[in-house]
Amino acid sequence: MNRFNPRTGAALLLGVAGLYMVLQLATGRSAHAEVPPDLSARPADLALDVWKTAALLVEDPKVAVVDVRPADAYARYHLPHAVSLPGASADQVAKVLAVAPAVVVYAGKDEVAQQLVAGVRSAAPQARAHYLSDGARAWYLTFSLPVPLFAEAGPPDGYSEALAAANGWFGGAADASRSRRSPR
Numbered sequence: 001m002n003r004f005n006p007r008t009g010a011a012l013l014l015g016v017a018g019l020y021m022v023l024q025l026a027t028g029r030s031a032h033a034e035v036p037p038d039l040s041a042r043p044a045d046l047a048l049d050v051w052k053t054a055a056l057l058v059e060d061p062k063v064a065v066v067d068v069r070p071a072d073a074y075a076r077y078h079l080p081h082a083v084s085l086p087g088a089s090a091d092q093v094a095k096v097l098a099v100a101p102a103v104v105v106y107a108g109k110d111e112v113a114q115q116l117v118a119g120v121r122s123a124a125p126q127a128r129a130h131y132l133s134d135g136a137r138a139w140y141l142t143f144s145l146p147v148p149l150f151a152e153a154g155p156p157d158g159y160s161e162a163l164a165a166a167n168g169w170f171g172g173a174a175d176a177s178r179s180r181r182s183p184r
Contacts, residue, residue: 046114046117046118046121046129046130046131047110047114047130047131047132047133048104048130048131048132048133049132049133049134049138050132050133050134050138050139050142050143051142053104053130053132053139054143054166056102056104056130057104060101060102062100062101063100063101063102063103063104064083064096064097064099064100064102064103064104065079065080065081065082065083065103065104065106066082066083066085066088066093066096066103066104066105066106067079067082067083067084067085067106067107067136068085068086068087068088068105068106068107068112068113068116069084069086069106069107069108069135069136070086070087070108071084071086073108073136074086077136077140077144078136079106079132079136079139082106083096088105088116089116089119090116090119090120090122090123091123093105093116093117093120093129094120094123094124094127097120097124097127097128097129101128102128102129102130103120103127103128103129103130104130104131104132105117105129105130105131105132106131106132106135106136106139107131107135108135109135110131110133110134110135113131113132113135114131116131117129117130117131143163143166143167
């Protein structure tokens with residue numbers, strides 16, 4: 001029966017530790033010099049799809065919706081109760097947040113809205129600022145078209161009633177609470 005020799009084990013342990021130290025010095029890395037991981041939210045994580053945005057608006061009708069597209073694009077089509085702030089800065093959106101519990105921003109391009117919301121979040125990390133992924137186009141395709149475009153079959157049972165209920169809620173149920181505030 002072969003017994004463990006403590007001197008051999010200690011020598012082996014010291015050899016491995018020495019090799020580790022030499023490798024760390026040779027590569028220029030140290031266990032204490034590692035940069036901690038960035039745990040802040042990525043700008044892409046600030047996006048909400050149409051359904052999450054609708055759920056947020058139903059949950060809290062005081063949420064502000066800010067359209068930063070040009071005024072003519074706003075005049076053609078905009079989300080219900082959206083406030084037009086063409087080319088708004090992060091400071092202007094932060095002012096809207098002063099009177100609203102959260103804000104959803106949308107622009108002509110997601111990158112513009114993403115940068116704007118990232119700016120708001122960097123100034124106030126606790127702010128509930130998000131952007132609508134795909135903007136007004138996604139909202140229009142979801143809520144304004146009468147049936148899914150390329151469906152071979154007709155709409156499912158209850159589709160028109162559900163669409164009418166959603167449009168009715170966005171069109172009238174929140175008017176009183178949204179008309180009270182002025183974000184400018």
